Amino acid sequence: MVNKRYPEHLVFGLDIGTRSIVGTVGYKEGRQFIVVAQCVREHETRAMLDGQIHDIFKVAETIEEVKKELEEQVGRRLTDVCIAAAGRVLKTVTVEAEYEFSAETVVNEEHVHSLDLIGVEKAYETLRQEMKEEKIHFYCVGYSVIQYYLNGYSIGKLEGHKANRVGTHLITTFLPDEVIDSLYAAVEKAGLYVANLTLEPIAAINVAIPEKFRLLNIAMIDVGAGTSDISITKDGSIISYGMIPRAGDEITEAVARRYLVDFKTAETIKQACLRKKKVTYKDIMGLSQKTTTEEVIEELRPTVESITECVADKIIELNGGKAVSAVFVVGGGGKIPGFTESLAKYLDLNKDRVALRGEEVLGDVTFLQENIKKDPLLVTPVGICLNFYDQKNNFILVQVNGDRVKLYDNSKLTVADTAIQTGLPNENLFPRRGRALNYTVNGVKRLTRGELGEAAQIKLNGEIVGISHSIEQNDIIEIIESTVGADAKIRVGELTEYKSNITFWFNGTKILCPKFAAVNKELVTEFYELQDGDSVEILNYYTLKQVLEFMDISYTGTIYVNNMPAGEEEKIYENFSIRCEIYDSLEAMRAAERLKNEYSFEAAAEEDGEDEEERDTEFSKQPISLAEIKADDAADIYIIVNREPVKLTGKKQYIFVDVFDFYPFDLTKVGGSELIITLNGEQADFTAPLKDSDIVELYWKE
Template sequence: MMNVLDGKKENLVLGIDIGTRNVVGTVGYRTDEGKFIVVAQTVKEHVTRAMLDGQIHDIGRVAQVVSWVKEELEVQINQPLTEVCIAAAGRVLKTVTCRAEYNYPEETVVTGEDIHTLDLIGVEKAQDLLNEKNDTNYKFYCVGYSVVKSYLNDDLFTSLEGHKANKIAEDIIVTFLPEDVVDGLYSAVGQAGLSVANLTLEPIAAINVAIPENFRMLNIALVDVGAGTSDICITKEGSITAYGMIPHAGDELTEEIVQQYLVDFQMAEHIKLSSTIDDEVTYEDIMSIKHSIPSEEVWELTDKVVDRITSEVAEKIIELNGGQTVSATFVVGGGGKVHNFTKKLAEYLNLPEERVALRGEEVLKEVTFLQEDIKKDPLLVTPIGICLNYYDKKNNFIMIRFNGERMKLYDNNRLTIVDAALQAGFSNDKLFPRSGKALNFTVNGNKRIVRGEVGEPAVITLNGKPANINTPLEPNCNVEIIPSTQGERARYTISELEEYTSSIMTFIVNGRLINCPKFLEVNGVLEPSSYAIQDGDIIENRGFYTVEQVAEFMDVDIDLDEDIYVNNRLADMNSLVYENFSIEWTVKECHIENASYYASDEQIKERKYQESLRGASIGLGNYEQSSENDFDEEVEKKVELESKEISEVNEEAEAKEAEAKEAKEAKEAKEAKETSDDELEYSDTPIEVEDELSETELYFDVEYQDCDTLEETFDEEYEKMDEYNSIFEKNDSRKNDIDLEISYDLKKNLDEVKDSSYNVNHGENEESEEEKEIIVTVNNSPVTLTDKNSYVFVDIFDKINFDLSNSQGRGIITTINGRDARFTEEIHTGDKIEVYWKEM
């Protein structure tokens, strides 16, 4: 045998018929002349009733039997076996007949791949029809199909391959079984160390051997009688026209024998089989008593069961054949060998007895067995047919499990996980992370966008191991995809805007430069720093404060009994104060010292320099808004003060301070004398002194420039404020009388301003972070992509009309600038993209 196998080992095919009673394994190969050579074969009975009615009930026990068959065959051929072809059966069989069509863009030569793709179109259409009519709780899976008729440009043709056509079509019959039936088979052979190379239906496998194509012009029925089911198919006019099944077969005969003769199931099987070949049957019952009975007694016992089974088989054949009987019937399978089975079936079909016959040795003429002890028997028809079916369906499809659902994919040797996802209708939005909804608004007329949070990418595994969308698929693999997520929508507050944190206004308060942040109005309404910006908001800097707001910002308590001046004009707390305006007021209480809002040394120097360029060494506030006379008087006054030496100012300040001290002591002395209320009235000397001091206060007044135009950042100015204040207050004679101490809240706010930064990905108004628009050419048509700052290939599917789930067995072709494209590849303006289904 080894000499015969030389050079053939790589072409060997393993077929296993996992039946209700037996597991039959066959190893062989097909010659160039079409003959099938069986090089090894073995049969093993189930130890227990691990299968019922063609469906696996105990996967572990069935796997043990399959493993034993595999090991026995490996010994016979002296090489390991890794792949297996199997066939399915079961009591819940569904068939759907439909028409599949495909139109070519232009006249094209039909290839074998085109025909396979047409088959898949038919399978998918049948699956859709079954899902619409499914009135059960089962989820069905395609286990086989047969082409009834083929059409070339609507004309009936026997074979389409090689012809030129504008349109091809076929009538196809597709068979389905519940997924749990298929899953049981896959699990059993998987535990035995085998992977499934091909799956078919048992009657399809049997008919490949029992009814050759040259017989199929006749109206013939094939009945595969097993232990649990009787599978049926009908041929007519050269094609298989129908499939069916009844859940009754040989095991019901065995159960009748068990009850009658008080034996276990194994002994009952022995009695049933012996009665078909011997005149007398010997057995031992459960009481260990031996018996011998004539075979006729067994026939009489099982006659009623045989009658009932053949009656139901005949009814099903007539139903599948359009209400009329067939011309002949072939019976295969071990159950068909029961006494009188073919005779009674012929009676119910109204056929002569010779037209209902067992098919064994007669149909195995083209099969050669290298094992001398093998007898050609109906039991061998189905396992050999399983092997032959592999050649007809080789490499057409691979089967996988996608998120728990079994799928069949046309195998082009380039399948990846993304192909499975597309055929399963898994949206590309679920494959790639999605950003949360962006926030669009305008600030001072400029468009601003804040990106949402980025979601989590899809989690992809292949057979439990991490994978990605480009990982190649393997037959019978298990693909799991946890969809990607969408990130949180964008959130932003006023306090996070650069215009709030670094855009400032400058006022002159009692002769000092004060920096205040610019208020922001949202849709014309002043909003606090905690305001959450909404999509479409229009935000603008407000160019003024009120006197009251300035006081609140500085955290000072104003004496409302004294006059308030804005630009030397009488004002009140509601008066508006614009950039560079001066404010004069009397402070009752102030808790701020070295406050951060005081102007920096650099600001003061810059202001003085700008004023000198205008020909004025000192300025107070917004001169354009002051009267001309007030301006002249103020300038003269300040010029006069500036001309004094600093030492003179200090001497004058010391004198006034001494005078104020003496006045204070005099007042205390008068109060001690308990004089009358009129005598107790006393001029507010310290305040008068303070007012006088304010007139002689020395400071540097320079022109303020908006922070947007300064090269220095707000943070740099913030760091210099303390330095200026310490220099300024060194010469301030009021420092001993007024304790300036910054409040906790103001410190906190200013620290937040200083530490804040405008995140590039959250609203920075840089050109590079604006929404980017690109224009690419897709299938010779321009396509514009917006709403992102970069784009990948898969983004085009949001802009074009292309149904990714409509593969119909075709591979998807994606190119960019003439080369193969990846779904995650970045695209740019001017790229030429093609996306289309691979035509047949």
Template sequence: MQTEIQPDSLAKPADGAAAPEDYVFALDIGTRSVIGIVGTLEKEKLRISAVEQVEHPKRAMIDGQIEDIEQVSRVAKQVKEKLEKRVGYPLRHVCVAAAGRALKTQKASYELALKQSQVIDEELVCRLEAGAIEAAERQFNPETPDENQPVFYLVGYSVIQYTLDRYPISNLLEHRGQNIGVEVIATFLPREVVDSLYTTMHKTGLEVSSLTLEPIAAMNAAIPQKLRLLNLALVDIGAGTSDIAISKDGGVVGYTMATVAGDEVTEAIMKIYLVDFNTAEEIKLKMSGERDIVFTDILGFEHTVTPEEIRSQTEPVMRALCEEISQRIVQTNGGPPSAVFLVGGGSKLPGMCECVAEYLNLPVTRVAIGGSNFMVHISSSEENVTGPEYATPLGIAVSAALNLINDSFTITLNGSRAKLFRSGKLSVLDVLLMNGFSYNQLISRSGQSMIVELNGEKKIIYGGHPAAARILLNGAESNIAATIKAGDSIDFTPAVAGEDAHPLLGDLVSLEQTCTVFLNGSEFSVGTRAIVNGQPAGPEHPLCARDRVQTFPIKTLRELLIFAGEDETRPYLLNGQLADPESPLAAGDQIEYAPIIIQAEAPPEPVFDEPVQEAEPQTAEVLREDEPPEAAALRVTLNGAPLALKAKPDKTPYRLIDMLNLVDFDLSKPQGNIVLHINGQDSAYLQVLADGDKVEIFWDHTQRPS
């Protein structure tokens, strides 16, 4: 079982020398080999102390990404130990770069509407750019409920264009406006790529002090900042991938990659000449020379071929590689660039420069192999690092050295060491996005509102108020635009979105309840009641979006009947007495159906248990004998007895139901089914009476009420 080496337990070299404070140790973990460079900062340039390279014994990298962590860590450890012997001091911190096999780029735009014309500061610009980054994330990785979807880290972004009140502008700072916008190109890597690098370095006994992208590193080595005003393309052709970076207008505006590189030619040689991978690699390295190449195939036969023959046989593959690279450049840049630099071991393939120039319609003099311009960053070196294969390792070292990244350059985020991609000045926003925080955690949002329909009108129920994000930089309140320096500590509390609206019915309307009554045995509350989507509901009923709510005041018998969906035109008994629909309700009231009227074709002869006596007038007021006949408002015959009735105080017409008060019936003790006739015809309670009508009201003893 292997014992993992921890940084603090590293054995010091024999002489016990301490490491200089400003040393830089860069590792380029490539598909074919691992290259290490150690140097120190000297007058704003890198002084290279040692360079070592160890090839992988077997394929442990696929297209520039770590597949076998154990094997890659063993090879990296060999490079580290060789360098330690040469420089004479232990190496504990390392600068590395992530390859772009799974690199994703996405353009996106975002606008901010300002409440008033105001001066635009760095905080506003950072908020604007963060919004564009979030838009880019949504476009290439839409939100899904799948918890296993890949997590991406932001590794860099470049501004393509700002707008002020929708007009293009190069710099927003200090201007005034009401609308600001930005278009960015954002670059992301899966978390697995980043985590595999950190795990490999940990197993090697190293702590990562900086992390960048391989195309960024190669760009820093091959194309100085002062040249980036030009539209240039850098292509780092390795063994498994070809990483591409584009500069324009003073910055790096795009990254991409092609999963074709030097291995395409190696594999073509294997198939053409029936040799193993290592033999094909040796043949590829010799094909740019002048001497004949001698090799043995897998069957044991020896062959001698000229470099011209190898180049002729592999030219279709080489041209396909150049075509793919050229297409990627045009897609990312929007057209051919002004010039192209080729770096990486694959750039030394014969005819690469001429072929790329052909596919991009550029003069041959506009495509060159990088290397000689590397020395602009080097003060002195005991090694020859001008070859194009040193672009990435040298770029990693230069990126670290020129940004003053040494063993003291650490940033703490919420108590842990932050993962950093270094390509220039860092802000709090950069650090947070690089470490997996999202835009939603930076900007507070109110909870989602809800719309319901209340009594036929739309009503908005607003979500809860959010809790704003809090940023402490070295213990003091700060913001996302603040610049980060070595040794800084960030404490970040993410914003908490307001709670989405999920109201109860009682939150929307006041359901007043004054007392309880009973309708046909069912309990009902008197006061204000509500129906949700056609069903009665109480105060604790949860509401959903687009629910239809209707409220009903219940104070009278009629309002109760309408709410309960009962027929308000039929008669009801209130506490045993026939009730007026407008009767007010009181606590404990008992409401029941009045006895059912039998509709008969011919009325039977009335049968009375006892004579019907004229009752004292109540609703219907009978004309007294001492009053003049002309005072009668209505003359009818009730059960054979003539009646003269006074006009009602409210001037309403007389109805059949008014006559019930003039017969001696106890409706609470039915003696059969009640029969109502007007002029010999079955009639309803609410039928209006006319002068001269003959009214009959009696119990039908042949039918018992159900």
């Protein structure tokens, strides 16, 4: 044949069956599909069982033989191929999907395609939820629309109509990835690229049951060697798919057992039943035997009836518990005499309602090769080629972190889709926060979030891109997962409720005390780092006993809080006044006497403008340090070290290093990476001068 007889693009389809591989090359011209070349090769070994490839290398060798034969016939190199998967471990999901336009819109082909893909993605998510415990990855190998909806009403075709809302009711078919992976592997080892993948029953039904017949409740059975694939139509749509792993090979095995021959000889005997009256063969003992095909058919009757009974039961199950009106049978396995009659019996149908379909459904198919008989065996191979023109179910291959990944092509694939398909959790693509800290403050639940890490770094063909970047066939993608930020940390002193001091009045003198915080009912400093689950209570009061302990004084007689007698457990809040007679020591009594002489109440009242009744009449309101209360020696001072009062004595002037003579802090024991010293909140050195009421902090930083 001369190349100019063919158009530039030819479709190459492979029906990779359990018993044989059928290759078909052709092109579409109007409604006709022109088959320019065809080749059939049987597997030399049982490299496939029940529609599943077991020996990838053997199947690849047979595919390569078919490819070379077809290339010789057409005079061209074949690189792209359309294939179909048997319905082994087939899963079907029926869903409804809708899309609402922002304004009334004329529906076009793109709108319909997008609507279908919304349904497919919804079905995929439904299946993933159902199968998440089994951790099996599934691929969509096809879908069929049961019904379209226009503004909520059913309609046969959406295109051209004005709509505010469109919807679809469709059935989607999925297969486990091991079925798809083995098909792809065998084809690629034969030097071919998969241009289109569909399901065998989808390919067959598109030829065997044209749309004009789908108003009827009809079943189509593609009886191959390993599987019998089933499709059912009703009310103009394909309503269900199914499969049973029983078909022609089981009949061949029955022949082998009955006549004591190997599988290949048994297949020859079975095929002889289609065209001969007698058959001669050699058994495993090497003895020649002869029998009539009528006898063989009778011997096979129990096996045929067992298979057809299972097929009938599956049809009734898929059809909602009742038989269909008619059955079309395609594929080589259904050609065995008695198959259609037995199936009719189990479906309780007239014999003429169950029939082989070959020449009747291949009317729009023209074979340029001579001596090609239109046969049920050719329905699926032709359907695989024709499915290429629909392009409703296609996959692309990309490489993600060195692994090959197949994705259902919905025309809007992104890097994120590859990450999901490879099982990379969504959170590993975006910056991840460190562990959060949960705690309570004054009984109120509080959460401090951890810090954000860095986002995932994505390279597409060597260039850095975003997670939503579109991808194409054969792209090379590298995903470096996002990082986790630092865990949440917070100290008591950083809480908004925490204030550094509480102010109250003691014998008319303003006193500043550090605020208390309790964590899990134990007092802590402001430097305490909260732990998960901590219960924090910021105390906005002192007990009277704590005030006296903090000031390190004793008293005599009755003690008054806000001019009322009070006990040591009385709570002292902000700006409360305390009045009592100090009787701690001779020095304290002299200090109190001095305060009475130096500060009159009248002078204090002029300065602060406060009423006489609001403060103790015996003392002024001027702030005063603890040192003035506790000592009458001008050379002694009182400071606060790590929230504890400390008296420095014996010198007229003091510097920071003198603190270590009066405060128990062992410099010889290193408790961290750095010694932190602060004076009144500012960093200081050991020579910094100290004065009365200074606030000092000392601690090791980890």
